[in-house]
Amino acid sequence: MVAPRLVLVLGDQLSPGLSALRAADKDRDVIVMAEVRDEASYVGHHKKKIAFIFSAMRHFAQDLEADGWRVAYSRYDDPETSRSICGELMRRHSEFEANGVLATECGEWRLRQALEACPLAFDILPDDRFIASTKEFHAWAEGRKSLRMEYFYREMRRKTGILMDGEDPEGGKWNYDSENRKPAKQDLFMPSPMRHEPDAITEEVLDLVEREFPDNLGHLRPFWFATDAIAAKRAASKFMREALPSFGDYQDAMLTGERFLYHSVLSVYLNAGLLDPLDLCKRAEDAYRDGNAPLNAVEGYIRQILGWREFVRGIYDMEGPDYTSRNHLGATRDLPGFYWDAETDMTCLREAVTQTMEEAYAHHIQRLMVTGNFALIMGAEPVQVHQWYLEVYADAYEWVEAPNTLGMTQFADGGLLGSKPYASSGKYIDRMSDYCGTCAYDVKKRSEENACPFNSLYWDFLDRNREKLEGNPRMAQMYRTWDRMKDESREATRGRAAQLMQKLEQGERV
Structure with missing residues (x-):
């Protein structure tokens, strides 16, 4: 009798077409899936993030078994479950007297290194779910003086024909971003992402998270994420039908109390493997070809997946495991407490952080131009900002989160990812949102006591980083x-910035 191989499937590899599954023998091999402590606790993940991944894993294992696979699934609260992926593989290797491990390459350097140190024979296959x-x-x-997403994106368009x-x-232009910067108003029709009622599997996971992770950040309930591919595809269909037509116009807009606007909220499913990136791009293109969505909306949406998502994954893989330690601007301040409790008088930050803690979600402009921008101009230590983003968002895995945070929002890589720091005063937020109208601070002032903190901190950021910028x-x-x-x-601007910095350092309300 031929010894089986173990087939490792991770929590962000929940795709039936995974390369390791394609290479496995259903009649012989054993799939290993495990909810382990090391993966659940290497940062203090948002409760919703843990619940989503565990529930999606359990649903995927159930689907595999229904398809005839033998699955060795280890639950978090099973006393026999090892602490690490390697430990669980070694336990199952002994149990099944297996002949090595078949795996698809991990997305994160941290886990790649852990498996390299694991004393088993691995056959690692490329993750070809990317375009x-x-x-x-x-x-x-190779050989380029600078790496710019726009040019890589054009290559991906040519490669795929999208x-x-x-x-x-299509339309004579590669990029319609100039048409995608309209501020939104409260009288717009606002679609909402599809909400899914937790089934018995998800309810069991929610109870586990409440019991095992009581001190983790964020709200666990209500929980409405899809946790299987069928439900995720229904959510994608709803977005394409209801929100994509206006996505382009308002993708940079922010409105008080409107947490989703016309955004897809599909990245949590896409990054876990429940949705396929090329399929989403083709569905969006079909909406344009069929006359159901304008070109600026469809191109803007496709660029986020075909361009940006693929680009940051390439940067992360190319730069290696030390990427997360970079700090080009030498920033050393601690991230303020209001990043966790939303106790701030700045409406924009209070809105962004509140919804982040409740939903494990914020859209890209809230991440880039509100939470990321403020951390940058106040001089927060990049590794702290990186850890916060990795903790709080349900779609955050280091391969996609680290370049977006360290490169795009914090300029910690010195311009490898972005051609300039994404720093701004309060003017941008005022233009793209209604936040400033109800804020305790005046967005038109720079140095007065009630001046918007973004204004003085922005100019102070430029001043103190002049040598490098x-x-x-x-x-x-x-x-x-x-x-x-x-x-x-x-001098008054510097003084106002110094006053704000002191209040932040002392934990006073800002």
Whole structure:
């Protein structure tokens, strides 16, 4: 009798077409899935994130068994479950007298290194659920002076034929971002993402999370995420039908009390493997071809998946495990307590953090231009910001989160990912939201007692980082503006920033 192989399936690999499953023998091999402590606690994950992953794993294991696979599934609260993935593989290896482990490459360097140290024979296959392989990305990046997502995105459009008209981009332009910056108003029709009632499996997981993770951040209930592929596909259909047509216009908009606007809220399913990226892109393209969604909306949505998601994955893989320790600007301040409790008088941050703690979700502009922007201009230590983002969002896995946080929001990689720091005063938030109208601070003031903290901190950020940023062509105009200010105005701005920094350091309400 031929010894079985173990087939490892991780919590973000819940795809029937996973390379390890395709290479496995259903009649012989044993699938190993495990809810282990090391994965559930390497950061203090949001309760909803843990519940989603555990429930999705259990549903996927059930589907595999129904399809004829033999599945060795280990639950978190089973006393026999090992603490780590390696420990669980070794336990199952002995139990089944197995002949090695078949696995699809892990997305995170942390887990790749753990498996490399695991004393078993592994056959590691590429994760081909992505549109660009890591080798393909490395080949594209080799020899380039700078890596810009826009040019990589164009290559992906050519490769897939998505939104192409022969050799040219559909509509004559590659990018319609200039049409996608409209502020929203409260009188718009607001669709909402599909909400799913927890079934018996999910209810059991929710009880487990309440019991085992009582001190983790965030609200666990109500819980409405889909936890299997069928439900996730229904959620995708609802987005394509109801929200995609206006997604482009309002993708950068923010409104008080409106947590989703026209966003898909599908990344949590996509990053766990319940949805396929190329399929989503094709469905969005079909909506355009069928006359159900305009080109600016469809191109903007496809760019987030075909361009940005693939690009950041390539950067993460190429840069290696030390990427998360980078700190180009030398920022050292602690992240303020209101990132966890929303106790701040700044409406924009209070709204973003409150919904993050309740939903384990915020859309990309809230992450980039509110929470990320404030952390950047106050000088928060990048590794703390990185850990916060990894903890609080249900779609956060390090391969996608770290480049977005350390590269895009914090400029900690020195411009590898983005051509300039995404720092701004309160003007951007005022333009793209209604937050400033009800805020305790005045967005039009810079140095007064009631001035918007974003304003003085923004200019202070430019001033204290001048040596590293002044040579950036995209920052030159802002430094010229700063230099044209009167000496007393600059000094008052620095003084207001110093006052705010002191309050933040002392834990006072800002």
